[in-house]
Amino acid sequence: MRVDLLIRNIGELVTFKEGPLRRVDKDSAGIIHNAAVAVKDSKIVWIGSDSDADRYEASLIINAEGRIVTPGLIDTHTHLIFAGDRSHELWMKLEGRTYSEILEAGGGIYYTVEETRKAPLEDLVGDALRVLDKMLDHGTTVVEVKTGYGLLYEHEAKLIDAILELKKRAQQTVIGTLLAHVIPREYKEKRSEYVDCFTRRLVPLAAEKKLEFVDVFCDKGAFTVEETKKIISWGIRNGLKTRLHSDELANIGCSRLALEYEIYSIDHLEYLPESIIPGLAMTRTVATLLPTSMLSVFADKKPPVKQLRKNGVYLGVATDYNPNNMNPILQTTLDLAVYLLGLTPLEALAAATVNAAWSLDLYPDHGTIREGAYADILIWDYEKLSQLSYIWGYDRLLTVITKGNIIRNAL
Numbered sequence: 001m002r003v004d005l006l007i008r009n010i011g012e013l014v015t016f017k018e019g020p021l022r023r024v025d026k027d028s029a030g031i032i033h034n035a036a037v038a039v040k041d042s043k044i045v046w047i048g049s050d051s052d053a054d055r056y057e058a059s060l061i062i063n064a065e066g067r068i069v070t071p072g073l074i075d076t077h078t079h080l081i082f083a084g085d086r087s088h089e090l091w092m093k094l095e096g097r098t099y100s101e102i103l104e105a106g107g108g109i110y111y112t113v114e115e116t117r118k119a120p121l122e123d124l125v126g127d128a129l130r131v132l133d134k135m136l137d138h139g140t141t142v143v144e145v146k147t148g149y150g151l152l153y154e155h156e157a158k159l160i161d162a163i164l165e166l167k168k169r170a171q172q173t174v175i176g177t178l179l180a181h182v183i184p185r186e187y188k189e190k191r192s193e194y195v196d197c198f199t200r201r202l203v204p205l206a207a208e209k210k211l212e213f214v215d216v217f218c219d220k221g222a223f224t225v226e227e228t229k230k231i232i233s234w235g236i237r238n239g240l241k242t243r244l245h246s247d248e249l250a251n252i253g254c255s256r257l258a259l260e261y262e263i264y265s266i267d268h269l270e271y272l273p274e275s276i277i278p279g280l281a282m283t284r285t286v287a288t289l290l291p292t293s294m295l296s297v298f299a300d301k302k303p304p305v306k307q308l309r310k311n312g313v314y315l316g317v318a319t320d321y322n323p324n325n326m327n328p329i330l331q332t333t334l335d336l337a338v339y340l341l342g343l344t345p346l347e348a349l350a351a352a353t354v355n356a357a358w359s360l361d362l363y364p365d366h367g368t369i370r371e372g373a374y375a376d377i378l379i380w381d382y383e384k385l386s387q388l389s390y391i392w393g394y395d396r397l398l399t400v401i402t403k404g405n406i407i408r409n410a411l
């Protein structure tokens with residue numbers, strides 16, 4: 001059979017072909033030794049033992065030279081579309097200024113909102129595409145992108161259009177989310193009016209323009225649980241799927257919503273109450289950890305990883321790339337999930353591949369190496385699996401492939 005690409009001589013192929021994992025170990029990861037993968041028309045058409053690969057004729061053969069091959073990385077949480085530079089805020093944070101002091105000094109989210117509203121669509125899209133290229137070059141083959149720095153209808157509508165442009169123009173797969181971020185200053189005294197406007201105008205617009213998700217920053221100082229319920233139930237009625245920012249600053253009861261509604265992911269979770277964890281393990285919800293974001297805000301509390309693992313809650317890891325956390329490289333985030341939060345390297349990898357695909361409702365098309373899935377494939381400069389995140393701190397990829405396109409290849 002003729003194929004476009006054949007990757008041969010793979011030392012260990014991590015397929016995650018059994019699906020999203022509540023417990024990740026070498027047995028559940030679907031590892032094939034001395035493997036090969038065949039790709040045709042952007043999809044994987046065959047995986048198996050290298051000794052069976054001779055029957056394929058390929059336009060291009062890559063010899064993996066015994067290295068590790070995994071699915072492409074999936075970043076399920078980014079605020080990629082914004083304008084304005086907030087680099088001086090790092091210095092303010094280091095001087096011990098609090099977030100509300102930074103806001104009062106004219107910084108923080110409202111600064112980004114002002115700059116983003118002023119920026120032309122094409123500039124926002126151009127900047128975001130440059131970051132997406134950087135992400136892809138470092139192995140991120142699927143990226144979720146949120147709105148959320150426009151707040152008012154016309155500005156959020158512009159950000160929805162920016163996401164549509166990214167979907168068309170980015171080399172990797174882009175998933176779009178309408179985010180209820182904070183109450184805009186214009187509506188400070190009339191919160192419920194804003195929530196009404198968001199649900200009745202923005203949610204249907206996002207659905208009509210075929211964004212996939214609605215997300216709410218449900219936390220102290222952002223949206224209340226009641227407001228969140230209104231937004232997500234309206235979202236579900238309009239055919240949008242739901243994800244939530246939850247328990248980052250305080251436990252206000254937000255994560256409980258995952259027991260009431262179908263919520264694909266709850267993200268942050270520093271203040272996740274342990275009492276809810278057994279219930280969470282009965283849902284499809286992924287608990288997504290954002291270790292780089294924790295570092296950027298100098299958070300002193302960690303999510304309850306041991307309890308999540310013990311109860312078998314799906315774990316995810318994402319960058320939370322945003323103007324207050326400017327690391328777009330998921331490889332780094334995975335290493336920090338290991339060294340800061342105690343995930344095993346294989347757990348971290350599953351969290352940003354198969355479980356991440358599950359959280360974006362993309363499994364089995366992405367996040368796994370199996371027949372029929374998109375050919376999002378990475379070849380790592382590791383000789384054995386135990387070196388994952390053991391060798392760290394730099395880009396360890398030799399080859400990046402997305403939807404069958406070879407983005408780079410050093411073999």
Ligand SMILES: [Zn+2]
Pocket residue numbers: 077079245320322
């Ligand atoms: Zn976020």
